[in-house]
């Protein structure tokens with residue numbers, strides 16, 4: 001049985017003070033009825049690790065380099081994330097695909113690198129509004145998933161989570177309807193099933209895109225939605241906790 005995961009991506013937001021306030025509120029609310037992970041900006045990872053010490057809330061990085069180490073000013077390696085106590089990492093977030101021109105090939109290289117350092121990788125996929133309006137959403141998401149599905153071994157797949165995040169729903173207040181999200185999640189699961197039914201049954205597929213307390217229950221009730229990747233609402237402890245409780 002796949003257990004619901006609610007993951008909070010803080011993006012380039014928060015401060016030491018907010019990190020303290022948010023994580024104290026989350027740890028005080030334990031036990032939570034689902035798996036929970038937070039992805040603070042890297043300067044706050046060590047502070048977050050210390051605040052989460054003794055809690056079941058997982059810590060993740062928002063991105064990692066495809067390289068092991070070296071002359072990559074400003075980048076952060078998977079080894080560094082693991083070294084400071086992160087157990088997860090996001091790769092292929094639409095903001096990185098768009099703003100940093102990250103390709104599917106780079107996403108697979110980052111994924112490999114993160115897996116090598118023992119991190120669980122949340123691979124983000126999703127189509128733009130123009131792609132959906134043209135009826136190409138399955139083709140786009142299928143291509144984004146294909147490299148990961150084809151290239152990773154079964155044991156590597158144990159540490160992969162897919163996050164379906166339609167770009168038009170990220171930070172816009174517009175959420176995919178539960179039916180739209182379920183249709184794409186089911187499609188992604190079929191793609192994985194074509195490789196291995198067992199992997200398809202056990203892989204968690206999260207939905208991301210303007211998830212809030214008010215819409216989380218309906219989304220999470222869909223059979224192929226195993227939780228959420230939450231941006232804006234993860235910066236508000238009350239709202240984030242209401243998503244976790246949904």
Ligand code: PEP
Pocket residue numbers: 009011165169170171172173208209210211229230231232233
């Ligand atoms: C995200 O950053 O991955 C995200 C889904 O953001 P939001 O919840 O704000 O739409």
